Structures are given as structure tokens and as C-alpha cells.
Amino acid sequence: MASQPIITVSSLTKYYGDFKALDSVSFAVGKGWVYGYLGPNGAGKTTTIRTMLGLLKPDQGEIQIASINPAKDPVQALQSLGYASELPTLQTFFTGEQLLDFMGKMFGLATQARKEKIKQLLDLVGLEEWGDKKIGKYSKGMVQRLSLALALVNDPMVLIMDEPTIGMDPEATAHFRNLFTTLSKQGKTIFISSHLLDEVQRICTHVGMINRGRMVFDGPITQVLETFTQQWVIEAELKKVTKTMISALKKLDYVQDVKSEENKLRIELKEKKDLRGEISSEIFKHKGVLLSLNLHQITLEDAYLRALKGGQ
Amino acid sequence: MNAFQRIAIIVGYEWRRAIAKKKFLVLLILALALQVGLFALFYYFFTNPPPGFTVIGPSLEEVKAMMWLVGVLGPQSLFIPLIAIVIAGGSMSEEYERGTADILLSKPITKIEYMTGKFLGGLSLLGFVIALTTTLGATLAYGLFGPQESIQFVPVIYLVLLYANMLFFSMAFMFSEVFRRTTLSILAAIGILVASLFIDGILSTMYFISGGEQLYLEVSKWLPNWSVSNLPSFVASELITAPESPFVSMPGGDIQLAAAIIAVYTITSILIAALKLVKSDVTKRTS
Numbered sequence A: 001m002a003s004q005p006i007i008t009v010s011s012l013t014k015y016y017g018d019f020k021a022l023d024s025v026s027f028a029v030g031k032g033w034v035y036g037y038l039g040p041n042g043a044g045k046t047t048t049i050r051t052m053l054g055l056l057k058p059d060q061g062e063i064q065i066a067s068i069n070p071a072k073d074p075v076q077a078l079q080s081l082g083y084a085s086e087l088p089t090l091q092t093f094f095t096g097e098q099l100l101d102f103m104g105k106m107f108g109l110a111t112q113a114r115k116e117k118i119k120q121l122l123d124l125v126g127l128e129e130w131g132d133k134k135i136g137k138y139s140k141g142m143v144q145r146l147s148l149a150l151a152l153v154n155d156p157m158v159l160i161m162d163e164p165t166i167g168m169d170p171e172a173t174a175h176f177r178n179l180f181t182t183l184s185k186q187g188k189t190i191f192i193s194s195h196l197l198d199e200v201q202r203i204c205t206h207v208g209m210i211n212r213g214r215m216v217f218d219g220p221i222t223q224v225l226e227t228f229t230q231q232w233v234i235e236a237e238l239k240k241v242t243k244t245m246i247s248a249l250k251k252l253d254y255v256q257d258v259k260s261e262e263n264k265l266r267i268e269l270k271e272k273k274d275l276r277g278e279i280s281s282e283i284f285k286h287k288g289v290l291l292s293l294n295l296h297q298i299t300l301e302d303a304y305l306r307a308l309k310g311g312q
Numbered sequence B: 001m002n003a004f005q006r007i008a009i010i011v012g013y014e015w016r017r018a019i020a021k022k023k024f025l026v027l028l029i030l031a032l033a034l035q036v037g038l039f040a041l042f043y044y045f046f047t048n049p050p051p052g053f054t055v056i057g058p059s060l061e062e063v064k065a066m067m068w069l070v071g072v073l074g075p076q077s078l079f080i081p082l083i084a085i086v087i088a089g090g091s092m093s094e095e096y097e098r099g100t101a102d103i104l105l106s107k108p109i110t111k112i113e114y115m116t117g118k119f120l121g122g123l124s125l126l127g128f129v130i131a132l133t134t135t136l137g138a139t140l141a142y143g144l145f146g147p148q149e150s151i152q153f154v155p156v157i158y159l160v161l162l163y164a165n166m167l168f169f170s171m172a173f174m175f176s177e178v179f180r181r182t183t184l185s186i187l188a189a190i191g192i193l194v195a196s197l198f199i200d201g202i203l204s205t206m207y208f209i210s211g212g213e214q215l216y217l218e219v220s221k222w223l224p225n226w227s228v229s230n231l232p233s234f235v236a237s238e239l240i241t242a243p244e245s246p247f248v249s250m251p252g253g254d255i256q257l258a259a260a261i262i263a264v265y266t267i268t269s270i271l272i273a274a275l276k277l278v279k280s281d282v283t284k285r286t287s
């Protein structure tokens, strides 16, 4: 890692009674990263995040945010941090504006600065018409939007979000995905736990995977795909598949194996290389008519599922 | 921002929370209605004394001039402690029950500052309620029974009332943090208040039956209600020594002991609450 990490979690262990929810979890997040924290239900994501913020007491291990332990000195450590909790529950008796204003106060924002910030944030999350309504009247997705606005009230350097887009409609999900990308471009460090793997794949630079309280992967997203890809596969759909075509393909020295099913071919490659050109000309030689040809690269989802298997 | 500013923000939050919630308003209105009801009753009694009614001791006229004391001290034995319990009993627990503790404690503030803000916020609310009942009591006394004697002591007695009520306030506050459930905390504190009144009753009966066995009195002093309900009247009888005062005949009590007992209960409760808050996890949602 080139620079000093912004978030460091080292050998974190947390028990709930006798139940070990985190088992020596370690990772580090560098400045400007978008770190996707993945894991199945009950893996320990929320537990990790709430311990990182000092809300839970770790049984072992240490947390540092910008070199400060938030449990020991929350005033310093949390001043430039934004947090959006999982399924946020907010003060329903306040209006959106009142709650934003109050949170602005907690970060020491002056009256005028708060006023501007509130307007700007309500616009940003698409709640401009709801600012003066009681939060108790908001829908689930609206609460989630407000919670994200609250997380941004202090213009944080580090943003920690626990499944921020769960329960949002597709339009809002896309909107916030873009927002996270924009924030990351502004140099903010983003830590996001999620189940939405394609979303993580689109926005994250780094990935951590946890299963049953143990880290099963931690590294750059490119490396996840690399690590868990055993083989690249080309899937071809033809008008008609012939036996000679299959045996010719099998003879190619970069092809491992060819499987066919009706008019579809699954060509397993020996190398991790895009060989679609070569394959299509070979098919063409045998008078095959190609309907489609896809290089099936491993998705984060495949990698994730494999990582979980390995971790169990 | 310094610690005082952060605490002040939480105090403000407690006020806005209380105002936004109907529960507090209902209590306030109830307190004021009770005060008015009490005076209406007295007024009726004074203007239509039952036939054959004679006042022993001070005359009716003399009592009239001290009616403000009834308004100021009247609600103290039960009603004000109840309000204190209701305010403090939800102070910490409601944030856990509604799941809002997370969003507050993930901000740049220490747990102790947060708790101090909550405590002072609730206490100042209680102070406001007592100020209202006290003012209303004194005003009604003046309006219904004419000029009042020694009324200049109202501010001092007000402060003593606030101090005395810290006992049940802190106790309910402690339960609120320890149990993290509002209903349970309020019931526990009310239970202690009622049990304390009950045991007090038994002990004074024993005192009379036994023909003045001092031990019973000594023990009863350590019950939480003794100091709370007596300190304000001890102070009042100490201050008001006018010959026409109905308190002339009333024996004063050990002000220092009562004040010390209140301090012991209050400080212990605050310490337990702080210890629990600092040592344990922030609970996500308990309801």
C-alpha cells in the first residue's frame, strides 16, 4: 500500500455472549478507495461496521480511523466520518430538515452553513419536497435517502455505509451508485457493505469478503476475479452444430475441452485470454453460422460464491 | 467545539424531543390541571365551610395567607416525583428502543458527554415543569385567597424542590440506561416510590405502636421518599418563622441529613448509569 491506510482493522474479535460473531478480522482501507464489504446474511458485516464506529466493544483487536481509535476518542475520529446504518431508524418526530440541522450542529456547522447544506443535501437525495415533513411519514426508501443525506452532512472524508441502497427502487439505486462514484472521484474513501454484487463490481476498487465471522478475501477487485478464475470459457450459439466442427475445435492447442448441448457450444480455454476471434474463424471454416459468441469471464458473483465455499 | 457545546446540543435535543412528543405535553397539562383542581377544592372548602367546622390552631384567615405553600409543596409528595420518573425513565431507553442511539453515538461526541446532555436536558425539563406548577400555585393562591405572606421565599423553595426531585429522576434515569426499556424503567422507579411510601407507613405505625421506638424513625429516613417529600417542607419551616405561619407548630427536620441522603442516591444512580453506558455495547433495537 502506497500511503497510510485511512481505516485499519486488526485482528478484530467480537462475541455476543458465547457466540463468536467476528474471528480475528483484519483489513485496511487506503485513501480514495471504494471498499466493498461482502458476505452472506449473518456473516458479521454489520458487527464489523458497528465495532469500527465504537458502538460495539471489541473483545480483541484494534480499530483505527485516520490513526485514531474511535472508541477512545470519538470526537477526533468521527469528526470527518459519515455513517449510514443498515435499515436506518431515525427520529420520526423530527422533520427531515430538523434532523439534518441537528446533525449539522453535532459536527459544529454554523447556522448559515447548515441552512445551505440542508437544501443542497435534500436536493441531492431527491427529498426537496419532503424536507418539512415529519420523518414518521416517510416511506422506507425515503428514510434511506435521508439517512444518506445525514451521512454527508459534515462533508466527510470517510463514508461508511451498511447496505445503503437496499430497499430503494432501481432508479434510486442507479442514482446513488452514480453519487458514490462521484464522491469517490472527489477523493473520499468509501466503505460499503452490500449484497448487490454487480453493484459492487461496478463501483468498488477493493473487496473484502467475510463468512461466518472470518475474512475469506481481501484485495483489489481485479485480484478477486483473477484469484477465483480457474478458467475462461467461450459460449457460442450456432444455427447448427456438427461433429466435425467439435472435433476440429478440440484439436486447437489453446482449447481444453468442448461440450455441446443442442446448438450451443461451451469451449473451455487453456489460457486466460480473449480468443473469440480465433474461435469464430474456426467455426466459420466449418460452415458454421454463429448466432452469438460470448467470452464468459468470471463475475464477482462466481468469485464470491467460490470464496465462500473455500472459507467454510 | 468543546465538551460544553456538545453537551448543550444534546440538552437542546432533549427539549425538542420532549416538545415533539405528545407525552410530555399531556403530563404538563395534567400537572397544571391538578394544581387548578387542588385550589378549586380548597377555595370551595373555604367559601363554603362545612357546618360545625372549626379550625384547630391557626385561624382560617391566617392559613389563607400561606396558601401559596399548599400550591408549591402540594404536588411534591407524589405528583412531581412521578413526572420526574416519566421524563427520566425514557431518556436513555427510548433511543435504544427506537434504534436512534446508533445515529447519535456515531457522531463526534463521547458517551459521557451524551449522557450528561441527556441528564441535564431531562432535569431542565423537570425544572421547567416544577417552575410552572410553582408559579401557578403561587398565582392561584394570590388570586383566590388574597395577599400572601413570605412569598419571597418561592425561588429558594423552587430550587430545593428541584434538588429533592433529582433522587427519583436519577433513579429512573439509571433504570432507563440499565434496562434500556422505557416501560420497565418507569415501572421499576414507580415501584420503588410506592414501596417506599408503603414501608414508610408501616414504620411510622410501628413507631407509634412501640411507643416511640427511635429505630423505626431512623430506618425510615433512609427510604428514598422520606428525604424527597420532607426536604422542601423542612426548608420552608426553617425560612418562614412568622408567628402566623402554620409551620410554627410544625417541627423542622434535619435538613442536612435529608440533603445528604438525596445526594447519595443521586450520585450512586448516575455512576451506575455511566458505568453501564461506557462498559456495554450500544444496543441496536430493543423493542
Ligand SMILES: Nc1ncnc2c1ncn2[C@@H]1O[C@H](COP(=O)(O)OP(=O)(O)OP(=O)(O)O)[C@@H](O)[C@H]1O
Residues within 6 Å of the ligand: A016, A019, A021, A039, A040, A041, A042, A043, A044, A045, A046, A047, A048, A086
Ligand atoms: N445483538 C446481538 N446479539 C446476539 N447475536 C447477534 C447480535 N447481533 C448480531 N448477532 C449475530 O451475529 C452474527 C452477525 O450478524 P451481523 O448483523 O453482523 O451480520 P451481517 O453480515 O450484517 O448480516 P446481514 O447481511 O443479514 O445484514 C449473526 O449470526 C447474528 O445472528
Ligand SMILES: [Mg+2]
Residues within 6 Å of the ligand: A045, A046, A047, A086, A162
Ligand atoms: Mg448487516
